[in-house]
Amino acid sequence: MRKKVSDENDVRAATAPFQAEFPYERDEEAQITRREFCNFLGLTSAGLFVGAAGFAAKATLDARKAESVPAAQIEGAEVLAPNSSLNFAYPTEKDSAILVRGADGTYHAYGQKCTHLSCPVYYSRSDQRLECPCHEGAFDAGTGAVLYGPPPRALDRIELETRDGQVWAIGRSPSDQNKES
Numbered sequence: 001m002r003k004k005v006s007d008e009n010d011v012r013a014a015t016a017p018f019q020a021e022f023p024y025e026r027d028e029e030a031q032i033t034r035r036e037f038c039n040f041l042g043l044t045s046a047g048l049f050v051g052a053a054g055f056a057a058k059a060t061l062d063a064r065k066a067e068s069v070p071a072a073q074i075e076g077a078e079v080l081a082p083n084s085s086l087n088f089a090y091p092t093e094k095d096s097a098i099l100v101r102g103a104d105g106t107y108h109a110y111g112q113k114c115t116h117l118s119c120p121v122y123y124s125r126s127d128q129r130l131e132c133p134c135h136e137g138a139f140d141a142g143t144g145a146v147l148y149g150p151p152p153r154a155l156d157r158i159e160l161e162t163r164d165g166q167v168w169a170i171g172r173s174p175s176d177q178n179k180e181s
């Protein structure tokens, strides 16, 4: 004899007595589920929005900080020979920086920390580029861009200005240039 397969009607018939004592509406149950799902979506969206707003606010604050760095004269820059460099500190005494005077006499300055693992970079006069001795990375002396090696991005750039023949550092901006760009 073939075994009877139960279907939805069988289940409804079997549960009818219980439905009478503990009634519930299937449509309402589905609505509650939908409502809960919508609440979940709403809360998740709100959470993501608050997180994104927090990041945006922090980025704005950081940008304001970069703008508020005070200007400082770089001692000895005006007598620096072309194709050479000197070290200085900017914007605080703890922030080592390097000023490069190119062979054409133009000045460029960068944070001295390599963007790979923070070793101090130095200016190679023979190759006219900034080199990192730790893992053989190198940067363009005129732009700070990565030439080769493991550094993931360009050096932080220090903005310069000439005032009455003296060279001043007037701001520092973190590099957002990617190695691949």
Ligand code: FES
Pocket (backbone or CB within 6 Å): 114, 115, 116, 117, 118, 119, 132, 133, 134, 135, 136, 137, 149, 150, 151
């Ligand atoms: S720390 Fe400069 S290349 Fe690694």
